[in-house]
Amino acid sequence: MSHVIHRSLSATPPIAVAAQGIHITDRDGRRYIDASGGAAVSCLGHGHPAVLAAMHAQIDRLAYAHTGFFTSEASEALADHLAQHAPPGLDQVYFVSGGSEAVEAALKLARQHFVEIGQPQRTMFVARRQSYHGNTLGALAVGGNEWRRRQFAPLLIDVGRVSPCYEYRDRREGESQIAYTQRLLDELDAEFQRLGPERVIAFVAEPVVGATLGAVPPTPGYLRGVRALCDRHGILFIADEVMCGMGRTGTLHAVEAEGVVPDLITVAKGLGGGYQPIGAVLASSKVIEPIRRGSGLFQHGHTYIGHPTAAAAALAVQQVIQRDGLLAAVRERGDHLARALRDRLGAHPHVGDLRGRGLFMGIELVQDRASKTPFDPALKLHARIKAAAMAGGLLVYPMGGTIDGRRGDHVLLAPPFVVTEAEIDQIVDRLAASIEQALAGLPLR
Numbered sequence: 236m237s238h239v240i241h242r243s244l245s246a247t248p249p250i251a252v253a254a255q256g257i258h259i260t261d262r263d264g265r266r267y268i269d270a271s272g273g274a275a276v277s278c279l280g281h282g283h284p285a286v287l288a289a290m291h292a293q294i295d296r297l298a299y300a301h302t303g304f305f306t307s308e309a310s311e312a313l314a315d316h317l318a319q320h321a322p323p324g325l326d327q328v329y330f331v332s333g334g335s336e337a338v339e340a341a342l343k344l345a346r347q348h349f350v351e352i353g354q355p356q357r358t359m360f361v362a363r364r365q366s367y368h369g370n371t372l373g374a375l376a377v378g379g380n381e382w383r384r385r386q387f388a389p390l391l392i393d394v395g396r397v398s399p400c401y402e403y404r405d406r407r408e409g410e411s412q413i414a415y416t417q418r419l420l421d422e423l424d425a426e427f428q429r430l431g432p433e434r435v436i437a438f439v440a441e442p443v444v445g446a447t448l449g450a451v452p453p454t455p456g457y458l459r460g461v462r463a464l465c466d467r468h469g470i471l472f473i474a475d476e477v478m479c480g481m482g483r484t485g486t487l488h489a490v491e492a493e494g495v496v497p498d499l500i501t502v503a504k505g506l507g508g509g510y511q512p513i514g515a516v517l518a519s520s521k522v523i524e525p526i527r528r529g530s531g532l533f534q535h536g537h538t539y540i541g542h543p544t545a546a547a548a549a550l551a552v553q554q555v556i557q558r559d560g561l562l563a564a565v566r567e568r569g570d571h572l573a574r575a576l577r578d579r580l581g582a583h584p585h586v587g588d589l590r591g592r593g594l595f596m597g598i599e600l601v602q603d604r605a606s607k608t609p610f611d612p613a614l615k616l617h618a619r620i621k622a623a624a625m626a627g628g629l630l631v632y633p634m635g636g637t638i639d640g641r642r643g644d645h646v647l648l649a650p651p652f653v654v655t656e657a658e659i660d661q662i663v664d665r666l667a668a669s670i671e672q673a674l675a676g677l678p679l680r
């Protein structure tokens with residue numbers, strides 16, 4: 236028996252032994268197409284020679300130095316690169332080792348900002364239902380993933396809560412998209428008023444919602460409306476781009492497509508592409524300067540922040556994305572993926588919605604298309620699809636609880652930016668077959 240505490244305590248997953256390009260191979264010699272990059276991580280695929288070379292070179296020179304004593308060339312160069320390509324003004328970078336740490340750091344940075352500018356009464360965060368911001372206690376608290384939160388709820392800080400921007404289910408019959416968007420913004424403003432806007436530190440949201448909803452972009456103007464409301468009340472806007480950022484949706488930062496500049500952006504998965512554990516918070520000078528002039532110290536830190544090897548890997552990943560024009564590739568191949576999904580699954584009686592942006596697509600499954608009735612959660616359709624896909628040599632990221640943490644099933648696709656059109660067709664073929672196989676196994680049918 237394995238001594239590792241795996242995600243499931245009742246099953247040991249296959250042992251991965253090798254990976255190259257879009258494929259992962261297990262110890263039994265089975266080869267899988269990695270069509271979700273794990274959880275939207277492997278943006279360059281596996282074994283990219285430029286990233287491996289950068290990591291080898293860094294390890295040979297300096298694997299690690301504690302940031303309480305030193306900075307490193309690698310982390311300085313990565314911060315320069317990120318600042319250069321960031322939305323206007325977001326040129327300060329705090330490095331961490333993953334997405335949850337990035338969110339924790341953003342929450343604390345936002346709080347400390349207000350303490351240092353003489354607004355210590357700001358103690359509340361507002362965030363959305365059906366969102367995910369990480370599994371550490373602060374990040375779990377702002378997240379609105381009911382299933383993940385339930386048993387830990389007594390340990391979590393109180394957070395103001397509003398609806399997600401989830402047009403497929405929540406726009407009413409006869410309601411225009413503009414009216415729906417305005418309804419959401421009115422709800423957000425009402426929540427700010429309920430809490431007292433002068434008590435709110437920040438609004439936290441995923442610009443394109445990832446694992447919890449399954450690649451749901453906002454309606455046009457929603458994030459601009461959010462930005463305006465935050466500005467009106469002096470509230471910071473934290474965009475959690477841990478999953479949707481770093482090129483996944485076809486722009487380096489997902490907010491670019493919305494014409495919005497947040498105060499803080501969290502990034503992680505696609506930053507290092509899985510080659511090393513790394514995340515970051517991009518912050519505006521507006522947030523950082525009062526701290527620099529005040530205490531002069533962000534009261535935070537972990538042992539591995541600014542890790543040189545992680546920074547070298549991430550810099551190489553980001554340089555390859557620029558060098559090889561991969562943001563344009565994401566947009567083009569994303570169009571191909573959307574087309575292939577529409578052609579293959581668009582009229583499927585159990586596919587309710589196909590959505591997403593770039594190489595970040597979600598497929599929501601329903602028992603009945605017209606009424607959008609979901610499958611009985613007890614059937615665990617999402618888990619059946621994952622198992623069928625793996626048995627057929629395909630890795631996708633299905634999840635249940637799409638609607639409210641309990642009901643609803645979706646599949647998330649997030650293939651590497653280097654995927655070819657032929658590989659996309661193969662992914663869609665295998666996915667369609669896996670969905671059929673999972674549906675055929677349901678007791679209802």
Ligand SMILES: Cc1ncc(COP(=O)(O)O)c(C=O)c1O
Pocket residue numbers: 274333334335336338367368369370441445446475476477478479503504
């Ligand atoms: C939007 C978002 N924020 C935060 C996290 C947490 O990241 P990590 O798992 O690296 O801690 C995730 C992970 O899926 C995420 O999707």
